[in-house]
Amino acid sequence: METGKQVNTNKNVVLSTGVPVYLSTSSRVLLWLLPLSFLLVAFFYPLSRILALTFDLKTFTSSNLFLAFRVLLFTFYQATLSTLLTLLLGLPSAYLFAHYNFRGKSLLRALTAVPFMLPTVVVAAGFSALLGPRGLIHHLFPLSSFPFIGTLWAILIAHVFYNTTIIIRVVGNALSSLDPKLEAAARSLGADSFHVWWNVILPLLRPSLLASSLLVFLFDFTSFGVILLLGGSQFATLELEIYLRVLKLPNLSLAALLSVIQLLCTLIISLIYSRVVSRSTVQTAPRSAESNIHKPKTLRERIFLISFALLLASFFLLPLSSLPIRSLFRLEADRGQRGEIQYGFTTDYYTELFVNRRGSVFYVPPIRATINSLAYAAATVLLSLLLGFPAALALAKPTHLEKILDPLIILPLGSSAVMLGLGFIISFGAWLTSPLLVPFAHTLVALPFVIRTLQPAIASIPQRLRQAASSLGASPVEVWKNIDLPILRRATLTAGIFAFTISLGEFGATLLISRPEYPTIPVAIERFLSQPGGLNYGQAMAMATILMLLTLVSILLIEKFRIPGSGEF
């Protein structure tokens, strides 16, 4: 331990005596100028408008307060249930991945992580394609029809689908970093399996259990797309009620009140979370060469492993694969379609996307939504990199200034998407006719991810690398070209793809501020899904499939370019 500490301080000395990475105070101020003014205009100004609207005496009527309380209660209720169910699936999975080696393990693990990155509309469409009244199961087994879409179960299961990966990651990592000798020591001291778990393993896992549960709870608490598309407006969570009070039963001051409550709740949960995480530095013994990962040996282990792996695989694969399948089969008549109808395989839902039909949901060919989305995403990438780079540069070598500014940068993550949309509507109502607002909203969501991807990459370039390069005869320009640039190129690419993916899938804010004539893919899917008729439904499936494929490609690219350990929170 002693020597380890010394090495560390030495390294710090080397770093701080090296060439300063770029920055004087005045250059720091310059770096912060753009990102801060953006945040001021796009986040803090709308936030202040929402606060102003809330703290108007007219807002605090008894009926408003009563409704807010009821909605808050239900939000807590569904988030708690979702978290418990997620633990129910996540804990055995974490155990499975931490303890066993089996064929296809990394593939299965990757599969469980995919939903987390998928847009909510895709997941909703996937579950609808599998279990919905127009879905595959209902079509194959018409008699066994049971209600799914529109029930609380649909919401809960989609939440489990989304967040199980968090439990697997956090608890699984903690579990596999436990020294297996602790278990051996406990056993040799007379502890049976129960006591080994109760007195040794669980206490050591508690911080990771708490942290992952809080994170899952936070995501379930602010969930929007899943609840709107799979539950419907009778399941009024804070997020959904804000949306309803903006678009369906307009009452902006009530919406503002709800979003302030929402913001407070997420802030409190995040605070507890960061306290848990900062305290959870439980010193586990140095990892020994001996590992507790092994192949299943006994019959009981094999049965557990096979059945649970199959359960996981089908739970995560079925909704995702139902989507493209359903988009290629006509199972019901189109709206107003008469006479001979060709059921079965069809590519109509895709070709129809290019047609601007009278009486269809849009004034433009639906494929325009894809073009819009790509354009918005490109703008978001440019904007968030433009703003994220200077901020990440300053944050890579933090001073007191950065320690104050860092939480401000991350704050937009704590406010929900629908709230961002509400803020934009209140603040920039006059510009709502312009499509420009959308990339600004998307940038707000993407910026923390972009900064968190770039910052560690910039900070991770050890000064020694630059010194080694210059001692080998590289000029400062050549150092930048041969050392900094190649490393940052990957990080920039990753950050850009992050921003792109986030923009493509963003649903909550976009739903509120996008113009009907400039729909994005998620907005178009929502509109298709809410219309009757097989053609509309099929087109929703087709667009969701396109969005899923685009996102999957992005995930693969991110995994390819990502520097391990960056882009995490």
Next chain:
Amino acid sequence: MLEVHHIFKTYEGKPLLKDISFKVDTGETICLLGASGSGKSTLLRIIAGLEDPDSGFVSFNGIDLTSTPPHLRDFGLVFQDYALFPHLNVRENVAFGLKMRRLPQDEITQRVANSLETVNLSGFENRQVTDLSGGEQQRVALARALATRPRLLMFDEPLGALDRTLREGLLNELRTILHQTNIPAIYVTHDQEEAFAIADRVLILHDGEIIREGTPADVWAHPEAAFVAEFLGLGNVIEGKVIEKTTKGEWKVESGFGVFVVHCNHKHSKGDNVHLLVRPLSAEQEPNIIWGIVTDVIFQQDRFKVTLDNGLYVYLPQAPKVEEKIEVRVKVECLI
């Protein structure tokens, strides 16, 4: 008395332990000595019940332990990296085994105090184990194992993570404690000095087999196997070929370093390949001589380690000059 009967174990298709059998008597400390990967830790885990052998079994006082789970065997285990429970303080760590045995609270308090006193850690009860130094942590681990008064103690390289001076001190204490408590012990290490210092009996494990077993003095005097001599660092191990039997019943062996006459009880015939141990101490009355040009001289307290150009080394009381040609009379023994 612990008895290990014909243990076989394969790991990932390769044989790791091949027919291991030995006994440990009451009050006896045996040492399993072997290079890393020789299977010594696995053998400990099998005795502790943490792993199952492919065949063979372990018994204690004549009772087969195959179906006894580890937590009911009452064997204490001490690890190289201590394996202290990081969420418990010193007292709670030492009390763990006693709580598992559901002893009354006052007895637990009493025994924790006693154990900590035995390892010279009185007053450390409320310290966090993560705040202790390596040596202190290992004492806590020892106190934890002693507190339950196990019928066998097992040590898996217990001093491997400590520095030299600390190691010697703790080794002495450990020997005293083992003698006082009279608990039979199995001590696993790759360090021969440690093994010779603590063991009543040494078992040398190589390629999954016990190739030499005996008291430290016996093993030192008669390593018998080439590997043992090499592993213990007893001297130069060289290869040779038997030429003939002398009239006095000794053997003449030819090697790259000259022809040596060795006294040995093995049955040899002409042309046999044998290993020889060339002891590095000069011995005036020996018939065998080695020679060479000095390439390196290292000062070692009361003697000099002298390396010759042919690779042999000897210990001499006076330092020769480098490049000087020297002759030394040494003892040469026959190995298998």
